Amino acid sequence: MKKRPSKFVTLLLCTVVLCCILSACGSGGADNDTSFTYVLSTGEQTHFYAEYEDNPAVQYWLSKEWDADEDGKGKKVSIDFITLPAGAESDNINTMLGTGEYPMILDVTYSSEKPVQLYEEGIALDITEYVEQYMPNYRAWMEAHPELGSRLTNMVNGERRYLGLYAVNDAPEQAWGGYCYRRDWIVKYGTNPETGAAFSGHWDGDNWIDDVVFPSGNTDPIYISDWEWMLDIFAKAIENLGITDGYALSIYYPGYLGTGDFMSGFGAPSSYYIDENGVCQGGFETENFRAYLECMNTWYANGWIDPQFDERASDMFYMVNTAATFAGKVGAWYGQLGTLGNAMDNSGGDTSNLTNGIVVAGAPQPINDIYGTDECKYQEPFAYYANSLISNCVVFTNKCEGMDLPTLFTAIDYLYEEDGGAMLKAYGLSAEQVEEFDCQWYRDRNLAEGTYTVGTDENGNTTYTVNPVLVNDQEGLESAAKLNRTIGLSQQKGRQYGYPESKQHWINMWMYYDNTGSIGNEITSQFTTEQQEVVEATNNYVNTYMNRTIPRFVNGDLDPTNDKDWGDYCATIVKYKPYEYCDFVNEILGN
Amino acid sequence: MNRTIAEKDFKLSKKAMARKDWRKNWQIYLLFLPLAVYFIIFNYIPMVGILVAFEDYSVTKGFFGSPWVGFANFRVLFTGDEFLIALRNTACMAVLNLALGFLPPIILALLFSECHLKPYRRFTQIVSYMPNFVSAVVVCALVTEFFGMSGAITKILTAIGFQEQNWLANTQIPVFWLIYAFIGIWMGAGFGSVIYTAIISSVSGDLKEAAALDGANRWQRIRYVVLPALLPLCMMNLTLSVGTMFLAGWDKVLLLYMPKTYDVSDVLYTYTYRMAFGNSVNFGLSTASGLFQSIIGTTLLIVSNKINKKLTSYGLF
Numbered sequence: 001m002k003k004r005p006s007k008f009v010t011l012l013l014c015t016v017v018l019c020c021i022l023s024a025c026g027s028g029g030a031d032n033d034t035s036f037t038y039v040l041s042t043g044e045q046t047h048f049y050a051e052y053e054d055n056p057a058v059q060y061w062l063s064k065e066w067d068a069d070e071d072g073k074g075k076k077v078s079i080d081f082i083t084l085p086a087g088a089e090s091d092n093i094n095t096m097l098g099t100g101e102y103p104m105i106l107d108v109t110y111s112s113e114k115p116v117q118l119y120e121e122g123i124a125l126d127i128t129e130y131v132e133q134y135m136p137n138y139r140a141w142m143e144a145h146p147e148l149g150s151r152l153t154n155m156v157n158g159e160r161r162y163l164g165l166y167a168v169n170d171a172p173e174q175a176w177g178g179y180c181y182r183r184d185w186i187v188k189y190g191t192n193p194e195t196g197a198a199f200s201g202h203w204d205g206d207n208w209i210d211d212v213v214f215p216s217g218n219t220d221p222i223y224i225s226d227w228e229w230m231l232d233i234f235a236k237a238i239e240n241l242g243i244t245d246g247y248a249l250s251i252y253y254p255g256y257l258g259t260g261d262f263m264s265g266f267g268a269p270s271s272y273y274i275d276e277n278g279v280c281q282g283g284f285e286t287e288n289f290r291a292y293l294e295c296m297n298t299w300y301a302n303g304w305i306d307p308q309f310d311e312r313a314s315d316m317f318y319m320v321n322t323a324a325t326f327a328g329k330v331g332a333w334y335g336q337l338g339t340l341g342n343a344m345d346n347s348g349g350d351t352s353n354l355t356n357g358i359v360v361a362g363a364p365q366p367i368n369d370i371y372g373t374d375e376c377k378y379q380e381p382f383a384y385y386a387n388s389l390i391s392n393c394v395v396f397t398n399k400c401e402g403m404d405l406p407t408l409f410t411a412i413d414y415l416y417e418e419d420g421g422a423m424l425k426a427y428g429l430s431a432e433q434v435e436e437f438d439c440q441w442y443r444d445r446n447l448a449e450g451t452y453t454v455g456t457d458e459n460g461n462t463t464y465t466v467n468p469v470l471v472n473d474q475e476g477l478e479s480a481a482k483l484n485r486t487i488g489l490s491q492q493k494g495r496q497y498g499y500p501e502s503k504q505h506w507i508n509m510w511m512y513y514d515n516t517g518s519i520g521n522e523i524t525s526q527f528t529t530e531q532q533e534v535v536e537a538t539n540n541y542v543n544t545y546m547n548r549t550i551p552r553f554v555n556g557d558l559d560p561t562n563d564k565d566w567g568d569y570c571a572t573i574v575k576y577k578p579y580e581y582c583d584f585v586n587e588i589l590g591n
Numbered sequence: 592m593n594r595t596i597a598e599k600d601f602k603l604s605k606k607a608m609a610r611k612d613w614r615k616n617w618q619i620y621l622l623f624l625p626l627a628v629y630f631i632i633f634n635y636i637p638m639v640g641i642l643v644a645f646e647d648y649s650v651t652k653g654f655f656g657s658p659w660v661g662f663a664n665f666r667v668l669f670t671g672d673e674f675l676i677a678l679r680n681t682a683c684m685a686v687l688n689l690a691l692g693f694l695p696p697i698i699l700a701l702l703f704s705e706c707h708l709k710p711y712r713r714f715t716q717i718v719s720y721m722p723n724f725v726s727a728v729v730v731c732a733l734v735t736e737f738f739g740m741s742g743a744i745t746k747i748l749t750a751i752g753f754q755e756q757n758w759l760a761n762t763q764i765p766v767f768w769l770i771y772a773f774i775g776i777w778m779g780a781g782f783g784s785v786i787y788t789a790i791i792s793s794v795s796g797d798l799k800e801a802a803a804l805d806g807a808n809r810w811q812r813i814r815y816v817v818l819p820a821l822l823p824l825c826m827m828n829l830t831l832s833v834g835t836m837f838l839a840g841w842d843k844v845l846l847l848y849m850p851k852t853y854d855v856s857d858v859l860y861t862y863t864y865r866m867a868f869g870n871s872v873n874f875g876l877s878t879a880s881g882l883f884q885s886i887i888g889t890t891l892l893i894v895s896n897k898i899n900k901k902l903t904s905y906g907l908f
Binding site: 090094095097098112113117118121123245253254308310311313314533536537540541544545547548551 | 647649650651652653667671672673740741757759760846848849850851853854865866872873
């Protein structure tokens with residue numbers, strides 16, 4: 001009697017297990033299946049939410065229904081987000097690809113295999129059909145930016161095809177960093193270059209007002225001659241203050257930034273760039289780069305540059321020798337937005353503290369008006385480190401096959417819709433959406449009024465002012481409240497942070513010129529496997545050689561004006577055949 | 592003919608002995624099984640990965656699907672401009688580490704054994720072991736501080752007449768090599784002395800006493816009683832150290848070097864790291880370098896074992 005129910009229970013359990021196994025086997029998806037997996041390259045701070053699908057902006061997006069075939073029957077999309085652990089992104093993606101356990105949507109920012117390679121290996125799908133049929137907003141952005149639009153497609157068998165989708169902006173994002181300098185030292189230790197009169201400056205509330213004029217007649221340092229005048233003042237300030245371990249200018253340890261920056265004001269960066277004709281060039285052995293090195297060499301000899309700059313190899317380019325910088329011992333450096341104004345003043349009123357009364361201002365990339373030939377002078381900077389209009393890319397893997405892709409692409413296209421998903425990506429939820437969605441997460445963080453308010457500027461243009469709660473937050477709330485990590489269009493036009501006028505001016509200085517010369521990932525990710533291998537090998541040799549040699553030109557071990565030193569350097573660089581890279585890029589750009 | 596029969600008998604008897612041994616000790620063999628399985632799974636099967644050194648490896652294609660490129664990865668490795676510099680630095684630093692780092696643990700162990708003030712001995716032993724448990728990152732941070740422009744060691748060196756400088760940025764031979772050897776001694780001497788201390792403590796007290804009665808002073812007791820007892824272990828450690836000297840501890844170089852000092856600090860490990868992981872991952876190149884260093888290590892191990900055996904009659908195998 002006792003055995004019967006036991007056998008029955010065993011049979012029942014076996015059936016349940018079998019059903020579970022069979023249902024799991026079937027999770028490859030039916031063509032009406034709208035459950036997807038999406039690997040993000042970066043997540044948010046875990047104290048905001050553990051899973052990215054708990055992001056209120058994501059929930060709002062996924063709560064909508066999408067009618068891809070316009071039959072009046074909408075469907076929801078469900079996405080299970082996986083965030084890669086910080087610091088091990090590349091390893092995790094390689095493991096996923098190696099074991100075949102990759103997701104349906106894969107952010108390839110940290111992948112060693114780019115969209116073309118993944119497509120060649122049968123992992124990434126050709127999504128051209130879906131983009132053309134279900135993504136009018138994405139295509140609209142491409143049409144609005146014809147110079148960039150072609151970069152979002154890949155050459156496959158002589159045809160341009162869509163192998164991935166990119167996150168894009170409608171305008172450059174506000175810079176998070178740039179060249180900073182001690183404006184208070186200029187006021188205190190400088191004099192008007194024309195009249196010789198002392199400068200004055202003061203805080204009017206949160207706004208800094210002074211009468212500083214540079215030798216060029218501008219109120220900001222625009223030319224190299226302005227910088228030389230300024231660095232000389234800093235050197236005097238350091239001497240007067242008795243600072244023994246300070247210096248006027250901090251530079252990155254290789255003596256240059258591969259993205260251009262200071263160098264592009266000499267006509268060409270040291271590395272690769274796109275010129276005014278849209279052609280990729282390499283500036284390694286140009287007279288422009290030589291003029292830049294001559295300038296740095298002179299500045300080093302004048303004692304303006306950090307004497308140990310080439311020893312700070314473990315510092316990031318925007319955090320070089322932070323100990324000295326934050327102690328108020330450096331005149332100019334590459335810094336971040338949070339340090340502008342008087343944020344670095346940690347003196348507590350102690351006048352002996354070197355940060356007492358500090359005023360940090362932002363400067364644009366300087367234009368060379370002194371060094372080299374005429375071709376190297378008065379060139380407007382065009383290549384520097386800045387957020388591109390195109391950022392991360394995702395591919396859709398073969399795990400999506402058989403899924404309801406029309407619905408998925410329709411849902412994703414919403415993220416490219418201006419005043420629609422583009423606002424979710426750029427800002428987060430508006431006050432109406434918080435109300436409509438009954439979003440407690442927002443209310444708990446004083447965001448019941450939404451992440452932005454809509455207004456109009458004096459020219460009648462629409463403005464979006466970011467909620468001050470987000471502006472004042474230092475923990476990453478702004479990013480956590482919006483759809484920052486997914487693909488989509490981020491609407492940047494009209495964005496206002498409500499900063500004081502002086503701070504906004506200094507931020508604008510960082511973006512004073514159009515960054516048209518940088519080569520973004522959207523181009524390099526189009527290299528074929530063979531091209532990628534050539535580029536990697538070349539870059540390894542070139543970077544190592546330049547990182548060893550350029551500092552020697554700066555610190556005087558080598559002389560950039562000496563034809564032999566310069567000739568030896570050029571001969572070695574050419575030996576590594578760096579210009580093959582340009583050929584590859586020009587091929588992609590259709591040159 | 593007779594020889595063949597004798598060989599056959601010997602083989603048979605060996606088989607019979609093995610069977611007998613199995614019947615008698617099968618539990619012990621069974622106990623060894625998990626260990627054998629562990630080594631097979633984690634040490635031998637992964638050796639298939641050596642294939643990567645001869646392939647244009649792709650994670651998606653795997654070991655057996657990636658295209659075979661023969662010795663192309665080795666060609667890239669050996670023809671790099673900095674390969675010879677890295678090889679020279681690796682060899683010199685390895686020899687210096689061995690030369691300077693081999694004796695301190697033995698000397699320390701002898702000092703401990705001769706120190707009869709127990710609390711003091713325990714304290715100094717603990718203090719000397721501790722650096723071994725500090726992570727390489729922390730050690731390198733400390734070294735950067737101590738040898739930096741205003742570091743404590745720099746100040747001492749300046750006080751005795753050297754120029755004030757960041758010693759880690761010094762490009763003169765053998766400054767970086769000596770600093771690296773010094774780190775190895777500081778981290779490893781105390782912990783390395785443990786095994787020697789254990790051997791010394793196992794030396795019979797009667798022997799020392801007899802030597803003392805025969806008029807041997809403390810130094811002579813060390814020389815004629817303790818050191819002969821340590822010799823086999825010293826030879827074994829020397830052989831192992833020679834075998835692994837090309838492989839161990841280069842993470843610290845990665846943390847301490849900078850482009851300015853590549854000429855004196857770049858080693859095979861860091862050179863490969865830049866070549867294989869500089870811009871993106873090149874598994875083939877890194878595996879080729881690893882294999883090259885393993886072959887050198889194995890060769891050195893065999894040669895040093897042979898030399899040791901010949902000179903001292905002590906050998907690992």
